[in-house]
Amino acid sequence: MEVQVWRADVEERVVTNEPVPASWEQLGGRSLIARILLDEVPATCDPLGPFNKLIIAPGLLVGHMVSSCDRISIGGKSPLTGGVKESNAGGSTGLKLVHLGIKVLILEGTPTEDKWWILHLNANGGRYEPADDLFGHGVYQTTQRLLECYGPKIGIALIGPGGEMRLTAAGVQNLDKDREPSRISARGGLGAVMGAKRLKAIVIDSSGGEKPPLADPELFKSAQKHYTKELMDHPQTASYTNYGTAAMTRMSDGFGGIPTRNYSSGTFEGVEKISGEAMRDLLLARGGASNPTHACMTGCTIRCSNVFGDVKGNNIVSPVEYETIGLIGANLGIDDLDAIAHINWELNDLGLDSIEIGAALGVAAEAGLMEFGDARRAMELISEIRQGTTLGRVLGSGAAVTGRVLGVGRVPVAKGQAMAGYDPRAIKGTGVTYATSPQGADHTAGLTIRAKVNHLDPKEQMEISRISQIKMAGYDTLGICLFGGFGFAKTPGSIRDLLKGRYGWDVGDDVLQELGRETLKLECAFNQAAGFGPEDDRLPEWMTTEPLPPHNSVFDVPNEDLDRVFDWT
């Protein structure tokens, strides 16, 4: 099966295939998105207009079910930040695309008619099918309908009502290995870009497809084996297996950095009720659908995901992640895991980023639209989004717009994108990442919480953010999950061998860093062409002046450091 570039012109409703250009061959996932944006998308274009493209690119290692290495990157020019955007997810989308020989799927144009479509891809090519009957339906119901229609073996990337409404907090949902539409490419409003293209869903039927060939099967297999063992042996892996990302709840609170009541405190009095430990105990006690240990991708040995069930044994939502616990829990003063899980389902069904909406609700609470701690009111506000009221559209546009409209100055954003569950005044290296990442505030672009530094000291933060940003950009290019990194910690050469085994490329030991640096360089170039400059690589003014309890620290990493992050030559 020849590896090709697939293009779907949603205006003309055609799908075409073409050879992979030489300059794209050794790129994948996040780096390929940046390259295509630079090559094909005018940097100053309207992100919801006809010149933006939605780019769906599996990472370079996707296709062989190596543990945690099958992630899908979705990208384009962000309608939230106005800059480059890549948002990756687990699930099965990447695997299915690769099995059809799709190096990258590029969605182009905007239709003139207000009709909705499904893009159906299989070994024979692509076709469009009418989807007006799916318009307005939530992600879960839409998924059910598509599975009934196209059979249980498909992959799906789809949007909910949030993307249909072109809300800039909307993401693209992907099926996990159990066909739950729970793996969201959440950040940066890519669901709105898909909505602007009037695509409700992309259905991927990979039957007749195949795993990509291996240049050196033996080398590949041995590298895979070595990596998997190292991953399983790493102490952190067990923690994620047991507690998932929710392990971060206590840790973030312990550092005084959990966002609490619209980032007004770094410690939450209700933290023990919403910790990973509390959630594991709860799920184990409940049994039934509940499962504290669950894999989102076939072959994943970490299994950091979970299934959150109710007392009767029914599934509420899968998974509940730390970022949602942080932003919907502590940040809204909500200490009830069931309430958080129900809100999480609602946001998943709407196809919205729970970080962005959590931050927007925190701002709304500060404006007096809800009391902190009132989960019922939070749900009411989210139902405004579903109804498409003006208030709902404001919230669905994210924290920056919510603050602007409601007249709230304390808005936790960088480049217009909400911060995740680590207050940059307490975890300052992550603050450097928020400020400088071409992606806008994004913990997955370079979290530093595990670095062995004093997180309150403004020194050294630039270096640890840089190291982390380069590494993450590399992982996002390869399709490796953040946690897969534990398996490469001692033997980075495994990445070299996996690439050699798969493609036959003669790459060096530091291929991860090389790919990361190349990716960041491309992304910075796109942002620069879009009009970004050093002034955009800053945190909000109030975070530099308003002390954060309990450490009463402000964000004080010098601007000179922020301006040197990508200056590594």
Place this chain on the structure above:
Amino acid sequence: MEVQVWRADVEERVVTNEPVPASWEQLGGRSLIARILLDEVPATCDPLGPFNKLIIAPGLLVGHMVSSCDRISIGGKSPLTGGVKESNAGGSTGLKLVHLGIKVLILEGTPTEDKWWILHLNANGGRYEPADDLFGHGVYQTTQRLLECYGPKIGIALIGPGGEMRLTAAGVQNLDKDREPSRISARGGLGAVMGAKRLKAIVIDSSGGEKPPLADPELFKSAQKHYTKELMDHPQTASYTNYGTAAMTRMSDGFGGIPTRNYSSGTFEGVEKISGEAMRDLLLARGGASNPTHACMTGCTIRCSNVFGDVKGNNIVSPVEYETIGLIGANLGIDDLDAIAHINWELNDLGLDSIEIGAALGVAAEAGLMEFGDARRAMELISEIRQGTTLGRVLGSGAAVTGRVLGVGRVPVAKGQAMAGYDPRAIKGTGVTYATSPQGADHTAGLTIRAKVNHLDPKEQMEISRISQIKMAGYDTLGICLFGGFGFAKTPGSIRDLLKGRYGWDVGDDVLQELGRETLKLECAFNQAAGFGPEDDRLPEWMTTEPLPPHNSVFDVPNEDLDRVFDWT
């Protein structure tokens, strides 16, 4: 009376005076604002935070009631555009400040308490008086209360509920010579900056003050006389005396450039009902309070303003200007002058920019929130602003936010600020001004409609915009009304003589251009420091692709030309 810089620290509630720094001496109005912003305001600061300043600077010629030369400039970092902002107005504020020896009034800081204040200035200095009882009151009622309290001779600069709510379409109202709070420094959200400083009003009692001294009274008087005669003799002056700015209605429609139904057409079928000629006939026929010819400043011989009365002889609003006719009339499909006048009063009372709100309502109509032509519904939507509902706050945040929230792509803005009553696809030189002015889309920054060029031809537009922008920046520095320019058209040396006569400065014949270039240079420097680049000097993408009837033209002035506007060395 010594000319000084007055500073009002609204946090400490003190007012201090200091000598004028040498580098500020030969600047005034718009240029002095730009200089102070560069000297004292961090370009990247939060416009509604403690580091922004509200700067109130009379033009250099203000103080002697030379016709049309007493304008006040109000400025700061704009919460609408994020860049430099100066918005000037007629009325009496400038005159009163100068008579107290105030070169510039700088408002600093933000109070920690949510209490409202009046800043009272007189010959003895400044003091703060509580104004919580005025909170929530409209501009007209507030003015009445202040006049009752402080006597009829005061000047006032004040905000309405829009500024209190820190809406980014809020301006600062100034009294005209008849104590009507009708001269609004409308653009760029400066009312929100004043609201962030919790100042409801600045009351200026200039009793005991005096006209500034003249270095050469004879030269000044003779220059004044020559200028006034030339102004009165200019054919355009009579047109403005008769029809005011509303004379532009037919002209703009004639060029196919009147904004109609959210900038979807450049010609309006109802234009004859809302033209300057129709308004003059109506006002003459009505009599009573109605007056088609009215001066906003003492000594103005043009008298382009008007008083719009109802059929019973009562005052509805003063004045009705072309921009309001264009944006509230044609742009909303409303062809009823009475309805436009009533809406105009409402917006004045709220202290809002009728251009920004007209554009926002056009976008809202496109989103389905009103039918074009439905004035009653437009008034309902404006009442949402007064009530402070979320929808009201969206509209009050201006056209760009309204488009973002409501999911409308056809938004007529540049640098986040709404365009005025000239569609840049039909009057392309003004499009160059909209795109490149450091102020954002602003016709007063360099209107080109009177230039003798083919307005549809993309060539030559850069040059005429540049000439106009330089001239206007000069006028705004001197305090000269746009229409005062007719009096300097044949004898530009009059400006030189007025400055020599007033200050004894040895300036050249092209002092207007020198001041204009210096002003633009300072403004560009501030914007650059705030993060603006060439990518911000562009019109919206859709205006470059969507043809405008009746000429079916798009905005096609090349980017290279846009990038050369300020490159005059």
